[in-house]
Amino acid sequence: MAKQVKIGISQKLLLTLLVVALIPFVSIWFISYQSNSRLTEEKVNQELTAINNILTTHVDDWVDLNQRMLKQNASLAEMKSMHSRLQNPILESISRYYDWAYLVFTVDPKGNNIGRSDGKKTTYYGDRTYFKQVVDGDLFGEQLLIGKTSGKPAMVLATGIYESTGDLKGVLAQAMTLTDLSAKIVNNRIGKTGFTFLVDQKGEVIAHPDPELTRSRVDLSSHQALKALAQGQHTSMYVDDSGKKIVAVAKKTTQGWTMVTQQDYAEAYRLIKVENQKALYLLIATFVIVCLIAVLLSRKLTAPIRDLTEIADKYSQGQLDLKISGLNRGDEIGQLSQAIDRLGTSIRIAMNRLQKKKS
DSSP: OOOOOOOOHHHHHHHHHHHHHHHHHHHHHHHHHHHHHHHHHHHHHHHHHHHHHHHHHHHHHHHHHHHHHHHHHHTSHHHHTTOHHHHHHHHHHHHHHSTTEEEEEEEOTTSBEEEESSOOOOOBOTTOHHHHHHHTTOSEEEEEEEOTTTOSEEEEEEEEEEOTTSOEEEEEEEEEEOHHHHHHHHTOOBTTTBEEEEEOTTSBEEEOSSHHHHHTTOBOTTOHHHHHHHTTOSEEEEEOTTSOEEEEEEEEOTTSOEEEEEEEHHHHTHHHHHHHHHHHHHHHHHHHHHHHHHHHHHHHHHHHHHHHHHHHHHHHTTOOOOOOOOTTOOSHHHHHHHHHHHHHHHHHHHHHHHHHHHO
């Protein structure tokens, strides 16, 4: 037959104190953890979104600036003349004023180059995407490409030159480096792991902190942030190829490009980890303190009970001349001491009576 395990008062007291102390503490910790998690998530999303919005607005403003400039110059009489002698001074002036423009030129409706800001030999542009877009009726045409001389992404922006009747007389275009635009994006770091990159409508890189990805215009259309945005989710969390958890925010620019701002989850949410560790250390410290208090308190409370138990056991063996401590206590132990003292007195009186009868 298995021996029954007895749980003493000390153990019961210890368990009671642990339950009373730890359950409220764990409940408070859980509520605090949930609150911190929610607040941290909001803070991370707000920070990444704010950075993304600033950079998206910067790109939109930059493109808008160049579009308005082209539109204004396309309305000039010299441009409408479609004579290089009248156009070239304006084209050269634009190139000097906008230092990111390495070539400003005009094209007739058939694709033949008329005026140029660089003074080089004219060429044929009828097969260019931006030219076809304007000829087909778009207000602006654009094409992203790799510059032949710089080896870096460049952009050609174009608009139509129209007669007062609305007939298309030609196309005014500006070829621009994206160095300054890219620098503001790629130099925007968030902590140690956060960064921003920009891709075009096809998902090909326009600006990225990794120069090789920018130089080769890598296709990132399969990036999880872009997939999430396609499903209407501006904020997303995913695991990248290296196994790291990433939090990202994506937003479209006016041109249909996509700005992505991302950061490692571990860094972005390190506040939760730190607070959780603090709470865990506090929980352990509380457990230890409660155990020490319970042990000391249980010893203090159970020692008189053990003494009284021992006295009662000796009474049963006939030892009646024992001194009981705690008779002056005003608690239950004092009452128990007085009761056992009365019991001892009663036993002594009974024993004396019994001895008198025998004699």
